Amino acid sequence: MAKITYVHPDGTSSVVDVEPGNSIMRGAKLAGVEGILAQCGGGATCGTCHIYVDRDNTKPLPAMHDLEDGLLCVTASPRQDNSRLSCQIPVSEELDGLVVHLPEKQL
Structure with missing residues (x-):
């Protein structure tokens, strides 16, 4: 499991244990974290799982694809x-402690 912290626009946060193999988006959806819509279900076709990776992040993230x-x-x-799009970041044990910030709106 990797603990991912989702910081809401109002400053509150949700800390979620995300099973490796899921994406940051799927971890949020499974835990009921508000603020990630994921209308396309993780297909990288809608952009409604937009996040801001914490600026102090030192965790290894995959390179961004053109799509x-x-x-x-x-x-x-x-x-x-x-x-980043949270559907494009797979969770691994290496991401334990990652902090992401949710935007004001997704639509």
Whole structure:
């Protein structure tokens, strides 16, 4: 299990034990974390699982693919240099302690 912290726009947070093999998006959905819509179910076609990876992150994240990069240009909340689609980040034990911030809106 990896503990992932989802920080809500109001500053509150949800800490979730996510089973390796799931994505950050799926971990949030399974735990009922509000703020990640994931309308496409993780297919990287909608951009409604946008997150901001904590700026102090030292955990190894996969490289961003062109499809993810393109979708981040049309998200409801502004893209930042730490923006990612949570469906494109698989959880592993190495991500234990990762902190992600949820945007103000997804649609």
